[in-house]
Amino acid sequence: MAASIVVTYDGRGVASMLSAATLLASPDRLGRALHDSVRAAGDKTRTVVRKSLHQQMGTKRYGTIVAATRSFIPGPMTYVIEGRGKGLPIIEFPVRGSRAKGRTWRDQPRDAAGRFGPLPPSDIGFVTARPWRVAHNFKRSFVAADGTYKARLPGSTRTRKLFGPSVAKEIVKVATLTAFEATAPREMDLQIGKRLARILP
Incomplete structure (x- = not known):
């Protein structure tokens, strides 16, 4: 482009x-x-x-x-x-995020053996960036284990990297x-x- x-x-x-x-x-x-x-x-x-x-x-x-x-x-x-x-990759802008929130552990279902299962679907985002110098929270976003900023696609387990303008x-x-x-x-x-x-x- x-x-x-x-x-x-x-x-x-x-x-x-x-x-x-x-x-x-x-x-x-x-x-x-x-x-x-x-x-x-x-x-x-x-x-x-x-x-x-x-x-x-x-x-x-x-x-x-x-x-x-x-x-x-x-x-x-x-x-x-x-x-x-x-x-541009979202890291080119001021950005902050977290891998998890404390309350998400309480929201996680457990199986019969008491093990944590997957989190229920949610639009909550844990990554906020400032493209255009305005704070924007990305829906379904999180920080991956490798430190990259990603978001889950709606209604899917697939993810994508976050980008700015x-x-x-x-x-x-x-x-x-x-x-x-x-x-x-x-x-x-x-x-x-x-x-x-x-x-x-």
């Missing part, structure tokens, strides 16, 4: 400067200046997007967001910032999208203006 936000420059704001630069500089030099401008503006925007995702999703480590995003330049004057992957889905949501839209045009104008000024006599 992947989703992306794209910086595509509309050069109307510096049209006259581009026209002058075309007349006064070689095409190769101008092309390199524009390419470098897009890369510099895109890299700065990418950092803002990653920081926004880190805050928005509530991950423990900024590096988790870096690993789940990438950037590339697919064509002239275009820079892509892409979020990849499915939901996906960077691919979160990258196009309001907070991060707003940060992107506030940064990308400003940085693009700034970087292009700076580099074109250098090649003018």
